[in-house]
Every structure is written in C-alpha cells, then in structure tokens.
Amino acid sequence: MTTSETMRAVRIAHHGGPEVLEPVDVAVPSPEAGEVLVRVNAVALNNTDLWTREGAYGRPGDPRARSGWRGPIDFPRIQGADIAGRIAAVGPGVDERLIGRRVVVDPAIYDSEGPDANPVGLMGSERDGGYAEYVTAPADRAHDVTESALTDDQLASLPTAYGTALGMIERGRLRERETVLVSGASGGVGLALVQIARARGARVIAISTGSKSESVRAAGADEVVDRARDIAEQVRATAPEGIDVVLDVVAGDLVAAGLPLLREGGRWVVAGALGGYDVHFDVRRLYLHNAQLIGSAMHTRTHFRLLVDLAVRGAIHPVIAAAYPLEEAALAQEQLARRGHVGKIVLHP
Template sequence: MRAAVLTGRGGPEMLVVRDDVPVPRPGPGEVLIAVAACGVNNTDVNTRLGWYSRSVTSGTDTAAAGGEVGRAEDATWGGTGLTFPRIQGADVAGRVVAVGAGVDDTLLGRRVLVDPWLRDPTDPSSRENVGYLGSEADGGFAEFCRVPAANVHPVEVDLDDIELATFACSGSTAEHMLTRVGLTAGRSIAVPGASGGVGTSLVQLARARGARVVAVCGESKADAVAALGADEVVVRGPDVAARAVEANGGPFDVVADVVGGDDVASWLDALKRGGRYVTSGAIAGPLVTVDLRVLYLNDLEMYGATVFPPPVFAALVERVQAGDIRPVVAGVYPLEEIHAAQEAFIAKRHVGSFVIAVDPALASRT
C-alpha cells in the first residue's frame, strides 16, 4: 500500500512516501480501515522532531524552523522513545473494509471516525497504559490503518471525507479541554490561539455550550474566526490578555490555551477568582514563568488535557452529527505532498486544518 513512512527523528526528509508497505491485517478485536483522508496536526510535527522531549525548550514553530531535534529516550508524548519505521496520522476518516475475530461484521462498509487514544481494553478509563495513533501504533497517512474496533465510531452526516478528517485529533482535544474545566452556559472563556484546528474547535464547542467566547488570533484571520461564532475577536499583539479582558467586560471564568509561551502569566491574571486555566499545547514555548501568588491567592485551578476517557470522543461525534461543530478546511494535499502540507502547517498562516487526501480521488479538492 501507499504510505508516508517516518524513518527517524528530524526534518521533513525523514518522511518517505512509499508504495510497497504491507497492508496490515486486523487481529482479534480489531478492524481494518480504508483511509480516505487524514488531518495534519501539531502532534505529527512534534513527534517527528522529538519535540516532546524535555531537552527541547523552544516552541513547535521555532524548533521546526531551526531544525531542533529532541533526544531519543523521551521523544514521545508519553516520555518514552519512538520505534521506526512509523506511519503517523491521528485524524483518520474512512470505511471499515475488514474485521478481526470477535468483531461485529455489521461494521463492514461503515464510514467511521477513529478515536486516536489506544487504551487498555481491561481498563479503558486508565490514563497510564495508553498509546496514540501515529505514535505508538501506525496511523492514517496510509491507504489502510488497523485499529481496535472499540475506537471506531460510525458517522452518518452530510460531510465529505476531507471534512470529516478535521475532527478526530483537534476536535477531541478541544472537547476534552472544555470537559475538564466543566464549561457551561453563561460562563466566559478566552481562547488565545483561536485560528488553528484546536482553536477553531474550541470556539465552536464553547459557543455550542452557551458560553461567551473571546477569541484571539492574527489580524488577517479575524473575520474567519468571528464567523465561527466568537462573541469578540481580539487581534494578537502587546497586552493581548488585558485587551481580551476589556473586550469581555471583565475577567474570564476559563482560559483554554494551546499557545503557551510568554503570555501564560498574563492569561492567569485575566481569570476571575476561582477561574480555570486549561492547556493542551505550547506552540509558542513550553517553559514559562508563573507567579504562584497569582495562582493561590486567587484560588485558580490549572488543568492539563491530554489523555481523555472514551465518552469524550463519543460526545464529539454527537456534536459533529448535531452540527454543533463544522469543519474548517484550510487546504488539501495528496499523500505525495505531505512535506508541503507540513510546511504550510508550520507557517501558521492558515485558519482551520490541513488534510491529506489519501484517496487520490479526493486530491483535487481545494
């Protein structure tokens, strides 16, 4: 089969598109998916660079531009090494074409989204014994992908496969962040990085919950982000957190941040007493300085959001089917142009998500 194979840690040259990769066979409790499309995400770049290693101190974009590569022994999200070759891609959209022993064969032919967290079947609620699609197991930058049957979610919605491929990673990350902080109607939320895949999902999912949303993005992206339902859009720049508070008419109940970097301390200042800060990324940098007095004197709560329980993905699929969140496709690339897709992603001039059209019939989509 055709696949983009990651051969080691490093630059885009470590991704090699091949047409002689064996098609995996589903084992007991597994299914085989014919992949139509697969989204591009930060985790693809982070894993390729070994950015999750604590030896890397710069943000994702800076590390990618400078060729900074993390040490091997803690290069993955879970703090372990990565085995090669590996097929990346967490945002799988496709159809079930084969099932293993013990799997309901009514799944055959169904169009599905795939929950990317690979859990312990004996304790699926555990955050310890888990892997991620495209990191600990081969993912969707290939014509076929093998996953546990428990991870596939049939979808019946009037969206094409390119559009569906924008949801699994970014959408579930956003749904998890909002679930962790318990965002409800009438609350206010700031989204510092509102234009990427996770950010556009946060804006829509927060709005669907009835929250007041203040989104932050670059000036050229403001109209597109506003069209997603943000109540206010603040242009990124100096004193951005203070300007967001002013736009909101006061401090926030929640800040949902995937940017990190130098502005983290000011976003904590932007929270009400008892407010909640949740993070699931550090595009601008992972090492920050925080005044602990702001944290404890204001009774703030801080949350990390990475491994989520199965109901989070099920809730996302319900949101997709209900139309609470719509796809935002920034661009489409054929599998053979995955280098260009990642370069465009790293440039951060887009709104939404880039998608790899694994099925050549979809590659003409613009």
C-alpha cells in the first residue's frame, strides 16, 4: 500500500454540532516506525465523540472553555476511538507476520511506558481515529483478538466503554460478593459495568429508566431502580445493609444523595458527569465513614490486557444497538445523543 492511495474518512475542522462532521477523501496514512496500519472493520461511538466534537471538556481553571479530551484539538481531526479491524501494513521495526491479524486497538495515549501509566490522550482527539477506512496506531496498542468469537462490532465496542468500566472496577477494588451500585446503567459504560461486575461475582444494583430496565436486567443486573423516582429510597429498600462500591458515570446530584448509602470504608468511583460536573456534598459523609471518592479516566495498559483476555475467552458480550455506514456518522451521533437506545452504536467504513 502506498501513501498515494486515498480513503474515505469523516473528520471535524472545528467544534460544533453534528453538521461539522464532514465526509472527505484523504490520503491513507503511512505507518511510522513502531506503528501498524489497521483496516477498520468497525468503529464504535462514545460520548467522548460528542464531547470532543462539541469541545465540552473544559480546561483546568476554565471549565467552560472549548477543549478536546485533554486540551486544544489540532484540527482537522478524524474522530473515533474504538477500532476493530485487521493489520494491513506495518512500519519499520514491526514484525511483518502481524499483517492479517485481527486486532482491537487500545486508543489511549499514555504518559509513560509503565504498565500502570495514566492515559493523557485519546485517538480521535489527540491523534486521528477510526472514522476512516484505515488508521495508524502504535504496534503495541493493536491487540491480537484473532481467536475471539466476538463480532467486529462487539470488539469495536470494547476499548472506551469496557476499558473505562474495567478501570473503574479495578480502581474501586470490587470483590466477589460485594454489593455494587451502577449509575447510567443502560449506556455504553453502564452496561459494561453491569456485565463485568456480574462476571466478577458481585451483586449488581443498577440505576436506569423504567423502559430500559429489562434490557439492563438481561445484561446481568440483580436489581434495577428507576432513576425517575427517589433513588436513595429505592436503594435503601433494595440494599438495607448498604453499598460497598458505587460505579458512577452520572455524578451531579446523585453524589450528595448517594454518599450516605455507602457502607463503612465504601468506595465511590466517578468516570463521567452526565448529570452535571458542579457537585456539592456533605464532606462529613466522606471522612467520618472512611469512604473514598475515586476519579477514574479510562484504563491502564494492565487493565486493557485484562479486557482483551475477557474478549478472547468470550466472558463478555457487548450489546449492539445500531449500525450505520461511515457516511452517516452525523446521524449516528444524533442517535447517540438522544440516549433512547441500549447498547453500542457502530459505524462501518
């Protein structure tokens, strides 16, 4: 493959609404030293796509500033963090025997080479992503899943949603037989949290809308509480002994209402702010009960390897809500923003 070849891609040239998603013909990227070129079979959507497009992440000291995941975006940018496909070519220094292998790509850009390094960038934000026919990635981020029985759509659903979920569960030290409360349980990360927590042997109480409760229960929730009613009251009735770990992608008012639900030494893990980022709570409920409030952004290399192992063993089965052709990325993001679905939305380049 030569760099003179072109491919279809969808990119953004500035922040804005779905209308800024522009299908274009661009050059096929050439893998640099230590990189691989992946032919994209499926790319899954995430809230990260919406917020990066909108510039909704803010910056330290200026929460309303338009910004990408970790800072200003270098436009134009091809979106898409969650990629499944096959290796089409390799760059200098990479084993050519990898060509043809089926892979899922770890989209994180880490701050160091260690196994527990922190993610400080993301494909589709700090470098081009998978809303395209081809994408380059560091060779060590392209994980071989050739033996997995999961479909390309399911594999593409894993990196951000399931990676974020597994990072939350690991950082929250969730153990077998503990009781866990999952917020936003019908969303991509929420459904992943339900599935992984159940696989770990925890008792799972999920917060969702009534119309989606059966889908959330089918994913592995033991109990589902209706977010339209008093959540704290429902949780107390369902788990009078208290909650060991809260896995929260909503934040907002839920934090103040929910902290008293924690058992002594409980852990509250936050990885999103769908309900609002400006949070107020009674700090006494934190320190008097030796509770921990833990921030969790995505995953580490160690977490991602655990996730790949789950995928190869077939221990998790992502739910696919809808699939669109790449050219309809704007329609797909509009459906994602409406939040009327259960599971993941994917694009097919």
